[in-house]
Amino acid sequence: MFKSSLETLEQFKQVLSELPKDCYSRSCDILSNATIGQHTRHIIELYLCLIKGYELSDVSYDRRERNVQIEENLDYALDSLTYIQEHLEKPNKTIKISYELAGEENCMGSNYFREVMYNLEHTIHHQALIKVGIKHFSTQEIPESFGVAPSTIQYRKVCAQ
Numbered sequence: 001m002f003k004s005s006l007e008t009l010e011q012f013k014q015v016l017s018e019l020p021k022d023c024y025s026r027s028c029d030i031l032s033n034a035t036i037g038q039h040t041r042h043i044i045e046l047y048l049c050l051i052k053g054y055e056l057s058d059v060s061y062d063r064r065e066r067n068v069q070i071e072e073n074l075d076y077a078l079d080s081l082t083y084i085q086e087h088l089e090k091p092n093k094t095i096k097i098s099y100e101l102a103g104e105e106n107c108m109g110s111n112y113f114r115e116v117m118y119n120l121e122h123t124i125h126h127q128a129l130i131k132v133g134i135k136h137f138s139t140q141e142i143p144e145s146f147g148v149a150p151s152t153i154q155y156r157k158v159c160a161q
Helices: 003-017 035-056 067-071 074-087 112-137 148-160
Strands: 095-100 104-109
Touching: 003 035, 003 074, 003 112, 035 067, 035 074, 035 112, 067 074, 095 112, 104 112
Parallel strands: none
Antiparallel strands: 095 104
């Protein structure tokens, strides 16, 4: 689980570091006018919520920071991804997840490993959207596995045999 998460984040850093300069914070109409930077910020902030909430065993993805610097400054985003890689691997433990639905605060039990997996799947989902944005703006080569779930990659390998 940690290995896949760290490799996915490393690949993400590589793809982002190769972006043409004007792509990262440019609005993309086929992404509902969102930017690659906004999708990147969303990924980073959920991981940061989990890492910062670990000590108190209380995580709320709804109360994330929404740091505009992450979505506008690619170098800052890359540094944030490195921070996540350096602080992600921790022992499993019970975690309380707080969230708001229909104006009401709710809580549910989870654990750290389950939330790391959630963040991995969430990252892959947003990477698929980011891939669409990159292809819209540029001819940058993107790894075939970028934005694709590990189980899908494995399934494709089995089908190819």
